[in-house]
Amino acid sequence: MQARPGLTPAAAAAAIENPGPVPAALLSAxxxxxxxxxxxxxxxxxxxxxxxxxxxxxxxxxxxxTTLFDCLAGSQAPTSGRILLDGRPIERLPAHRRLAAGLGRTFQIPRPFPQMTLLENVLLGCQHLAGERILPNWLSPGAVARAEREARDKAMALLDFVALAKLAHQPARVLSGGQRKLLELARVLMAEPALILLDEPAAGVNPSLLETIIERIAELNRRGTTILLIEHNMDLVSRLCGRVLVLASGRLLTEGPPAEVARDRRVIEAYLGGAAA
Ligand SMILES: Nc1ncnc2c1ncn2[C@@H]1O[C@H](COP(=O)(O)OP(=O)(O)OP(=O)(O)O)[C@@H](O)[C@H]1O
Known part of the structure; x- marks a missing residue:
């Protein structure tokens, strides 16, 4: 860090030692x-x-x-390295424990249960439904019924959030690829994750639905959700992301604002090399 011009040497030294509040990392690798x-x-x-x-x-x-996402979300164990979520190591936890700790993930190709309704698919994302625990079933059937009702209400609200409420009672097989991505987002949101990893939310999505997806991601973020997203669509990336990481051959090549990295010669060469491969 460079000393700011106009500061006395003592003030400059103090500024270097105390650079001001650093935003807390929610996730670090x-x-x-x-x-x-x-x-x-x-x-x-x-x-x-x-x-x-x-x-x-x-x-x-x-x-x-995608392999990095797998390591972060828990579907692959990293060979080595540390992953901290809110300061706690998670790299050895299975995916469902990471979800319970606040880290949700969507897949490049969502696979909802095709015969189940959208509502039923979203309800599968519910981690805290009292009816899934045996003891409260015996102790308090009223509480279980209430929890189930609340879960249904929450699932319906999430279907509304992703603009699929009208199709709530249709089987998931009727959905287009883009709608499946929105359904999967609603399912992950049932667990109320603090952080969501989105794997190519725009891939295979038609232009009108793409706008809905971009808006919903932005709204989710305004409501406080932290987001890490993989995407090839640079329009989506530059509209949503303040910063991007560029990965090439398994290594971090550079990072920075989207417009800056898109001009970076090393990034252009990595993409040209990838296209030639
Ligand atoms: N299960 C696996 N077994 C062996 N090699 C794998 C496995 N999964 C990924 N790889 C290899 O790891 C490398 C990285 O693949 P990965 O799918 O993570 O890349 P990506 O950046 O997500 O690519 P894309 O943009 O095409 O989805 C590739 O060389 C791939 O062939």
Missing amino acids: DRVVKRFGGVAAVDGVSFSLARGEILGLIGPNGAGK
């Missing part, structure tokens, strides 16, 4: 590695994500983005 045999799909990635931020993760095909 420290030298995360994931190997598949001889391939290091993620090769020593470190970053931190501030509470309230929308951070983008971009990079050419095969860069390791």
Whole structure:
């Protein structure tokens, strides 16, 4: 850090020692590695994500983005490295414990249960439904019924939030690819995660639904949810993200505001190399 011009040497030294409040990291990764045999799909990635931020993760095909998400969300165990959620190590926790701790995730290709209604699919995301615990069933059937009613109300409100309320009682198989992404978002939101990892929310989505998806992500963030998203659509990235990480061959190439990284020669070369591969 450089001393600010116009400060006395003593004030400059004090400013260097006390640089002011640093936003608390909600998630941080420290030298995360994931190997598949001889391939290091993620090769020593470190970053931190501030509470309230929308951070983008971009990079050419095969860069390791989804594998990094898998390590963060718990569907793959990292080979080495640390992952902290709100200061607590989570890298050895299974995915459902990370979700319970506040870290939710959507997939590149959502797979709802096609015969179940949208409402039923969203209810599957409920982690705290009293009816799922055996003891309260015996002790207080009234409380269970109330909790179930509340869960249904919450699921309906979330379907409304993602503009799918009208289809609540239709089977999920009727949905388009973009609507499935919105349904999956509603399902993850049932657990009220503080942080959501979104894997390509715009991929395969038609332009009118894309606007809905962008708006809903922005609204979610305004309501306090921190977001990390993988996306190839740079329009979405530049509209939503203040900062992006660029991954190439498993390593963090650079990070910065979207417009800046899009001009970075190393980033352009990584994409050209990826396209040629
Ligand atoms: N289960 C696996 N076993 C072996 N290799 C894997 C496995 N999963 C991913 N890889 C390899 O790890 C590398 C990173 O893949 P990953 O899917 O994480 O990249 P990505 O950046 O998400 O790509 P895309 O943008 O195409 O989704 C690739 O070389 C891929 O072939």
